[in-house]
Amino acid sequence: MLLKVWGARGSIPAPLKPELVTQKIIKALTWAGQQKIDLSNMSAVKAFVDQLSFDGATVGGNTTCITIECGSDLLIFDAGSGIRELGDHLMNARDEHAQRLGFCRGKGHAHLFFTHTHWDHIQGLPFFTPLHVPGNSFDIYHIHDHVPQTLAKQMEANVFPLRFDQIRAKLNFHQLKEGQLLKIGEAMISNTELKHPGKAYAFRIEADNAIAIIATDAEYRSLDNLDTLKYRNFYANADVLIFDAMFSVRESFVKQDWGHSSALIGADIAAESNAKRLVLFHHDPSTTDSELMQIKQETEEYLQSQRHSIDVVVGQEGWEIELKNPTLKTDFHITERAKNGVIFLTLSGKFGGQATDRFRKHLARSLQTHQVNKVVLKMNEVSEIQMAGIQALVDARSDVMSLALIELPENIYRVIELSATTDFFAIYKDEQAALAALKSY
Ligand SMILES: [Zn+2]
Ligand SMILES: [Zn+2]
Structure with a gap:
């Protein structure tokens, strides 16, 4: 993701x-x-x-908005003023990524999650251009009862020129229960309540064998083990923990019940929940770039003094990270990208009968989305392959004009040999070799 x-x-x-x-x-x-x-x-x-x-740059001044892309699914978390920039990107018809997502053509679809409805988390929505394009559609997920009404309220006639019911995209609201597990494509999403005035919710997103936690607007009133246990469990083993670090520790102690936390408390919780990366987030509007850099350095110093090696990142507009861990056990995953008329699918995990249906459907969907006929299957993360997997590969040849297999681990190649099907496939060492060969088609 x-x-x-x-x-x-x-x-x-x-x-x-x-x-x-x-x-x-x-x-x-x-x-x-x-x-x-x-x-x-x-x-x-x-x-x-x-x-x-x-x-030489800036952390940026927009309020909260984060996207997660898993395969062809776009997940958006919160609609602070940052969502306006996201909208501008999605509407840029000259951008290949935006073009693929289809919002500029009225064919886009995204999943929008709300942590809560404080202004800084909803104020960008009226300026999110894809909402005003007929044909686009959004599934909107919330846990609080009042989210649809609150979004409509910020577009009432006396505060905004356009009414909420004049939005031309199709909106489908879904109210989730606390702790409800949701599956979107390959991603599993769960939530938990955070301590914040009016409540906020953290989201845990698992996909590609990786874990991202979005936990903004949260106070950790008591740092006793028993009281942080719920959070440490929910944040466990995160590749990225996005953490409310609006206050200094001193402020966290003084401004009780304001609903925010600090970088050093984040460092402790990240370490205790075995997170790999701590992203400082929800910066105070008056904190400058150089002050944020200093907070990062102090947080690193604190973690080193505790002998923890956790990456500390200052949440910054435009910061992005591909989260993906190799699958060694039985899970089967497919990740996709398309470039210059070729679809690249990376297969990982065990490619057996449990995986073939997903493989066939994914391939059919990719061919339809990209309208191209050349597919490269990257195999280096496939841990084992069974006859069902070989059969799915053999069948795939009839759906695709050119199908190339690259980066085959020795054990996988040997199984293809044992099945006497090596001559069914175009097998190349790497992407470069496959692309050179595909050019001649
Ligand atoms: Zn808030
Ligand atoms: Zn906030």
């Missing part, structure tokens, strides 16, 4: 102030001078700017 942040601020959008832009420019030019960067050389300038980190 691909996770991307479109807005990481809490409370209210916080655009970068003009004087801070000036400061960044002064700092950068001074450093460039000290390092004697050749400013007439574009690639030298680019390399220098890349290593400036937040001094």
Whole structure:
């Protein structure tokens, strides 16, 4: 699954102030001078700017919005002002990714989840352009009763020019129970209640053998083991833990019942729940980029002092991460990408009778979505293959003009040999070799 942040601020959008832009420019030019960067050389300038980190960019000022893509499913979490940027991207007909998702043609579909309805989590929705394109459709999931009414309320005539019922996309609301498990494509999604005024909900998303937790707007009032157990269980083994770090620890202790937490408390909970990566999130609107960088450094220092190796990331607009762990046991997974008229499917896990139906359906769907006829199957994560798997591969040849198998592990190749079907397939060492061969078709 691909996770991307479109807005990481809490409370209210916080655009970068003009004087801070000036400061960044002064700092950068001074450093460039000290390092004697050749400013007439574009690639030298680019390399220098890349290593400036937040001094050469910004965390961003939009309020919360996160997307997760699993196969062909788009999941959106919260509709803070960041969702406007997501909408602009989805409507860009010249972008291959946006084109594939279809929102610009009125053929898009997404799943939209709400953690809660405080303004910073819903205020971008009226400006989310794909909503205003007839033909698009959205499944909207919420746990609080009042979500549909609250979304409609922020578009009443005295506060907004367009009414909620004038939205032209099709909206299907689904109220989930606390703890309800939901399956969307290959993704399993569950939720748990967080301590926050009016309640907020954390989401746990499992797909591609990886785990992402979105836990924004949460206070951990008591840090005693018994009281954090529920959260540590829900966050367990996360590849990414998105954590409300709006306050300093000091503020967490002073501003009780305000419903927010801090980076160092996040560090403890991440360590105790065996998370790999802690993403600091829901930044205070007045915290600057350099202050956030300092919070990150202090959090790293704290974790090191506890001998924990957890990556600390400052949630930043545009930050994205592909989460995927190799499957060694019996689970079977398919991930997909399409490039230059070729569909690449990565198969992983055990390819036996339990997996063939999914493989056939996925292949048929991919061929229809992309309208291309060349398929490359990447096999390096397949742990074992049975005759049912071989049969599905043999059958696939009649659906596809050119089918190539690449990166075959020795044991998988040997089974194909044992089934005396090696000559049924075009087998290549890697993607490059397959692409070169496919070109001639
Ligand atoms: Zn919030
Ligand atoms: Zn809130």
